[in-house]
Amino acid sequence: MEKRVVFRSSWLPWVLIAPQVVVIVVFFFWPAAQALLQSVQQSDAFGTSVEWVGMDNFRNLWNDPTYLASFYTTAVFSTLVAVLGISISLMLAVFADRIVKGALVYKTLLIWPYAVAPAVAGVLWLFMFAPSVGVVSYWLRAFGVDWNHLLKGDQAMTLVIMAAVWKQISYNFLFFLAGLQSIPKSLIEAAAIDGARPWRRFWTIVFPLLSPTTFFLLVINIVYAFFDTFGIIDAATQGGPGKDTSILVYKVYYDGFKAMDLGGSAAQSVVLMVIVVVLTVVQFRFVEKKVNY
Amino acid sequence: MVERRPLLTALSHVVLILGVLVVAFPLYLTFVASTHTVSEIVQAPMPLLPGTHMVENYTAAWNGTGGGNGSKAPVGQMMMVSLVTALIIALGKIAISLLSAFAIVYFRFPFRMFFFWAIFITLMLPVEVRILPTYKVVSDLGMLNSYAGLTVPLIASATATFLFRQFFLTVPEELVEAARMDGAGPMRFFKDVLVPLSTTSIAALFVIQFIYGWNQYLWPLLVTTNENMYPVVIGIKRMISGGDAQTEWSVVMATALLAMIPPALVVMLMQKWFVKGLVDTEK
Numbered sequence: 155m156e157k158r159v160v161f162r163s164s165w166l167p168w169v170l171i172a173p174q175v176v177v178i179v180v181f182f183f184w185p186a187a188q189a190l191l192q193s194v195q196q197s198d199a200f201g202t203s204v205e206w207v208g209m210d211n212f213r214n215l216w217n218d219p220t221y222l223a224s225f226y227t228t229a230v231f232s233t234l235v236a237v238l239g240i241s242i243s244l245m246l247a248v249f250a251d252r253i254v255k256g257a258l259v260y261k262t263l264l265i266w267p268y269a270v271a272p273a274v275a276g277v278l279w280l281f282m283f284a285p286s287v288g289v290v291s292y293w294l295r296a297f298g299v300d301w302n303h304l305l306k307g308d309q310a311m312t313l314v315i316m317a318a319v320w321k322q323i324s325y326n327f328l329f330f331l332a333g334l335q336s337i338p339k340s341l342i343e344a345a346a347i348d349g350a351r352p353w354r355r356f357w358t359i360v361f362p363l364l365s366p367t368t369f370f371l372l373v374i375n376i377v378y379a380f381f382d383t384f385g386i387i388d389a390a391t392q393g394g395p396g397k398d399t400s401i402l403v404y405k406v407y408y409d410g411f412k413a414m415d416l417g418g419s420a421a422q423s424v425v426l427m428v429i430v431v432v433l434t435v436v437q438f439r440f441v442e443k444k445v446n447y
Numbered sequence: 448m449v450e451r452r453p454l455l456t457a458l459s460h461v462v463l464i465l466g467v468l469v470v471a472f473p474l475y476l477t478f479v480a481s482t483h484t485v486s487e488i489v490q491a492p493m494p495l496l497p498g499t500h501m502v503e504n505y506t507a508a509w510n511g512t513g514g515g516n517g518s519k520a521p522v523g524q525m526m527m528v529s530l531v532t533a534l535i536i537a538l539g540k541i542a543i544s545l546l547s548a549f550a551i552v553y554f555r556f557p558f559r560m561f562f563f564w565a566i567f568i569t570l571m572l573p574v575e576v577r578i579l580p581t582y583k584v585v586s587d588l589g590m591l592n593s594y595a596g597l598t599v600p601l602i603a604s605a606t607a608t609f610l611f612r613q614f615f616l617t618v619p620e621e622l623v624e625a626a627r628m629d630g631a632g633p634m635r636f637f638k639d640v641l642v643p644l645s646t647t648s649i650a651a652l653f654v655i656q657f658i659y660g661w662n663q664y665l666w667p668l669l670v671t672t673n674e675n676m677y678p679v680v681i682g683i684k685r686m687i688s689g690g691d692a693q694t695e696w697s698v699v700m701a702t703a704l705l706a707m708i709p710p711a712l713v714v715m716l717m718q719k720w721f722v723k724g725l726v727d728t729e730k
Contacts, residue, residue, distance in 0.1 A: 156616075157623070161636075163633065167550040178565060180584060189580050253456070264470060268714060269710035270711070271662035273662075281700065320473070332726065384575065385665065388664070420579065423576050426575065
């Protein structure tokens with residue numbers, strides 16, 4: 155749908171669009187092109203010589219067990235964050251949808267973690283579980299669990315997953331609540347008259363009707379776990395112990411800024427770009443489908 | 448509610464109250480920790496009721512006079528950096544997106560759709576996938592440790608441009624015709640008709656983008672090396688150094704709480720705009 159009536163000017167539109175275009179060319183496209191270029195080059199540590207190496211950087215990545223391990227870590231991390239975050243918020247939203255009195259109070263008290271910075275969330279959870287001063291780690295010890303995420307990789311992973319889920323619940327909750335409220339009451343009433351009890355109504359009517367929301371949130375949560383959890387990981391575990399919580403984004407940062415491996419880091423950036431493109435395409439195809447539906 | 452089931456309603460309240468408690472527990476603990484001295488906290492288990500050292504911890508955090516090995520940048524100043532950064536990012540994103548959406552919808556010029564798609568594609572290039580080269584550009588331009596470096600690279604917004612374009616397309620054509628008949632030029636139309644019509648979208652976007660700007664972490668971590676330019680989120684991270692025991696937890700927690708207050712207030716007080724913004728920006 156385009157406008158039939160437009161303004162005429164040969165220079166004004168260029169001036170209007172210029173600020174945005176300058177920013178995206180200088181800070182988005184130029185760096186992205188640099189990353190693509192560097193991913194097929196190899197420069198020495200002092201930046202004095204640059205050599206064309208073709209696909210070598212990518213080949214090195216596939217042969218690098220730590221990179222493959224990072225892929226695996228990211229897969230475990232994002233799957234668990236998405237599944238746990240979605241299930242917990244769905245449960246809360248379903249119960250909140252039932253409530254008439256005080257619904258707004260619950261909503262307000264559940265949505266504020268969205269406002270907490272990922273890095274601050276990481277610090278809060280680190281403090282609760284810190285091996286020597288943490289309250290929760292102290293309680294866990296009382297129950298015979300020896301909590302020390304500085305030494306045990308699976309515990310470190312548990313910690314960052316909990317922090318990431320905690321921060322994302324509010325977002326999922328709001329979308330599920332909106333989805334639940336848009337389900338026609340008549341459907342539920344008809345099922346109730348036919349004798350379907352709440353449990354059965356949920357699985358045969360509500361849950362299938364929510365599936366577009368659930369799928370949308372699945373994509374969003376995976377994107378979140380991939381890209382927006384850097385702060386949580388850097389604050390809570392710094393990718394450790396060893397490399398046990400070093401997800402792909404953390405590894406790009408670490409290899410580029412700490413280990414100064416330009417070519418390798420650029421190749422990792424390119425792999426990440428491909429992942430973003432795939433996720434974005436999935437998300438938009440889905441949004442289009444929802445519009446038709 | 449379809450039918451009356453008192454037991455199920457009671458269960459709903461129980462589940463929600465448990466949910467609220469679990470979600471709020473880290474916050475409560477942060478508050479408690481910020482009211483005790485470090486030695487009280489380090490003695491496991493730390494007390495679970497608020498202590499009596501609240502004022503001195505917050506003063507120490509605000510003025511940067513706490514002990515410990517980490518960074519001692521005063522929180523007052525870091526909050527100022529965060530506030531300025533978040534405001535520039537939010538308002539800047541809204542301003543340049545309004546202008547480019549206006550150009551794309553209300554003018555015909557060569558490469559119009561090319562620019563639109565170019566802006567749109569930046570969705571697929573988050574900072575995380577191009578950190579090193581972007582850092583290089585910013586340092587070549589001499590923008591490290593400055594507000595320009597903290598904000599300008601983050602100011603482009605595909606979602607906002609897309610949102611305003613969608614909205615402008617729904618504005619009735621008659622308004623343009625009427626404005627032109629009355630002799631109003633494009634900028635007059637933009638200022639007196641389009642912007643006032645977009646207020647709700649602008650408010651919703653502002654809430655989302657303010658939180659986005661305030662909570663930035665990776666980017667400020669790269670471009671700020673000077674304590675004067677640390678946003679508060681970076682400051683907290685830099686206060687934690689060495690082992691658990693050497694960290695001045697009481698001051699760190701006071702800082703964390705202070706850092707959470709502005710965005711949390713924005714979310715809770717502007718809840719309506721916030722929800723609208725979330726839903727709009729994801730479409």
